[in-house]
Amino acid sequence: LSTESTFIDLMRAIATDPAARGLNDDAAVIEFGNEALILTHDMMVEGVHWLPGADPADVAWKLVAANLSDLAAKGAEPLGVLLGFMLGADDWDRRFAEGLAEVLATYTVPLLGGDTTGKSGEWSARAFGLTALGRATHRPVPARSGAQEGDWLYVTGTVGDAAAGFDLCREAVDSHARLRRAFNRPVPQLEAGKLLAPEVHAMMDVSDGLLLDAQRMAKASGLRVEIDLSTLPISHDYQVLRGNNLESRLVAASWGDDYQLLFATPTRDIPVDATLVGGFWPGEGINLRYGSEAVPLPASLGYEHR
Amino acid sequence: LSTESTFIDLMRAIATDPAARGLNDDAAVIEFGNEALILTHDMMVEGVHWLPGADPADVAWKLVAANLSDLAAKGAEPLGVLLGFMLGADDWDRRFAEGLAEVLATYTVPLLGGDTTGKSGEWSARAFGLTALGRATHRPVPARSGAQEGDWLYVTGTVGDAAAGFDLCREAVDSHARLRRAFNRPVPQLEAGKLLAPEVHAMMDVSDGLLLDAQRMAKASGLRVEIDLSTLPISHDYQVLRGNNLESRLVAASWGDDYQLLFATPTRDIPVDATLVGGFWPGEGINLRYGSEAVPLPASLGYEHR
Numbered sequence: 001l002s003t004e005s006t007f008i009d010l011m012r013a014i015a016t017d018p019a020a021r022g023l024n025d026d027a028a029v030i031e032f033g034n035e036a037l038i039l040t041h042d043m044m045v046e047g048v049h050w051l052p053g054a055d056p057a058d059v060a061w062k063l064v065a066a067n068l069s070d071l072a073a074k075g076a077e078p079l080g081v082l083l084g085f086m087l088g089a090d091d092w093d094r095r096f097a098e099g100l101a102e103v104l105a106t107y108t109v110p111l112l113g114g115d116t117t118g119k120s121g122e123w124s125a126r127a128f129g130l131t132a133l134g135r136a137t138h139r140p141v142p143a144r145s146g147a148q149e150g151d152w153l154y155v156t157g158t159v160g161d162a163a164a165g166f167d168l169c170r171e172a173v174d175s176h177a178r179l180r181r182a183f184n185r186p187v188p189q190l191e192a193g194k195l196l197a198p199e200v201h202a203m204m205d206v207s208d209g210l211l212l213d214a215q216r217m218a219k220a221s222g223l224r225v226e227i228d229l230s231t232l233p234i235s236h237d238y239q240v241l242r243g244n245n246l247e248s249r250l251v252a253a254s255w256g257d258d259y260q261l262l263f264a265t266p267t268r269d270i271p272v273d274a275t276l277v278g279g280f281w282p283g284e285g286i287n288l289r290y291g292s293e294a295v296p297l298p299a300s301l302g303y304e305h306r
Numbered sequence: 307l308s309t310e311s312t313f314i315d316l317m318r319a320i321a322t323d324p325a326a327r328g329l330n331d332d333a334a335v336i337e338f339g340n341e342a343l344i345l346t347h348d349m350m351v352e353g354v355h356w357l358p359g360a361d362p363a364d365v366a367w368k369l370v371a372a373n374l375s376d377l378a379a380k381g382a383e384p385l386g387v388l389l390g391f392m393l394g395a396d397d398w399d400r401r402f403a404e405g406l407a408e409v410l411a412t413y414t415v416p417l418l419g420g421d422t423t424g425k426s427g428e429w430s431a432r433a434f435g436l437t438a439l440g441r442a443t444h445r446p447v448p449a450r451s452g453a454q455e456g457d458w459l460y461v462t463g464t465v466g467d468a469a470a471g472f473d474l475c476r477e478a479v480d481s482h483a484r485l486r487r488a489f490n491r492p493v494p495q496l497e498a499g500k501l502l503a504p505e506v507h508a509m510m511d512v513s514d515g516l517l518l519d520a521q522r523m524a525k526a527s528g529l530r531v532e533i534d535l536s537t538l539p540i541s542h543d544y545q546v547l548r549g550n551n552l553e554s555r556l557v558a559a560s561w562g563d564d565y566q567l568l569f570a571t572p573t574r575d576i577p578v579d580a581t582l583v584g585g586f587w588p589g590e591g592i593n594l595r596y597g598s599e600a601v602p603l604p605a606s607l608g609y610e611h612r
Contacts, residue, residue, distance in 0.1 A: 104320060
């Protein structure tokens, strides 16, 4: 962790252009002509971001979906992607290409280019990179910063399904297809992002855990965020598997890979399916409660390494 | 090789958008507003693209320079880069950051964003990706295709210095600083690219070897290219080290990493320092001569794997 934050601090010292947003945002926002271009790049590394035995088509899906989710958080519509690909075994690569074709067709996103390279020796882990380019549909483009005192905190959809799906995949359980799919084939909230962009003071996608990401939004906005775990939207499937209690809700709020949109807004009239989970107050940091009861912070608020 | 070409064929089947240029070009060209955006992505893999013991600052330099060279081949001016970085050792990463800051400052290119990830186990090779975004300064944007019958083939600067520099670095020779620098710190021909864009029928950068790249230009243009190795621009330093003969010229023409611009043009009035090395004719393929003498093709025309 210290190594990653040390390196990101070095990068922040270089990334002084306003378009970089201090490297504190989901994507870069570049003014170009009369438009705003949105650019994001994510890597996935074998053994870090996917399980051994994962379907290569799911790896491709997730690589694209995670980047499109960053565009969604800016209210952007995708213009295309570039792929950095490290060659492996023919069958694996062919299946990856099938998943890539499927996810790009699903969201009508063109593959524009990229690079293919050999890997370094038989035992080396593979790494892929994807760059997604989008066009902002609303100005100003939402940022992580911008939440205001008195804003409500909302999240789209449900959280925790990917956490449950990950365990099912790891344990090679065949049932609970919807939860496994939530982990393997996340859905970028592109339409919701476009509808929300004009309505929000701040927005980001939940990739590292709702609590950690909400804390980041509060920090970027210079405010304190308070979250009521009793209102956290968890699916029926999740409740059946993990229960509906404080502990299961803490897991759902701190695991990540949800790719839902988290946003701060002064209105209660929300144009998409979203749940009120908290609000912003003067101060700093994050406070949790479960209904009227104060809840101590868990040891980890989310996934800090990806 | 067959694995790479197999995979690229799979990608070509997906990349049907005109902006992808059939994955046959140095970069994607996206029409946006009244402008053309240029996008390119290159990866570098430890053990494949850099020598053990390489200065991490040189690795960063080359990663950026190789991408900027693709922009140069489109006559584009850079708008920014995104970095995909796999963490390693603190000292190594710090030195990489220094090289990154240096190359970006040299070419006045902002770092806009990217991603940082852990690597998969102690022994796994590291991989980096860089995406560069540029704005075309001239329309239409030069392509690899477009050379016409009767066009001259020119190349900027000299070729072969990186080939000689690579051997010097591998053998840890301390002298010949200029040749080692040609390998470690290539210079993207951004200014030449902008000056040439209005003058050329086709343009690309020489990254995989002049012969291979010229063959690719001829193929994309549906023509035959003929190259006179006796006019190939090789530096005095290169000649001192490797000699000035057919054999040394074949090495200089087929090794790569030169990052010079190769272009087809009907004019002999060239606005930059460039050398006439051949021309385009009806037919297909590549022919070599050395003055008036025909030269058989070498076994390898360049580097096919990166």
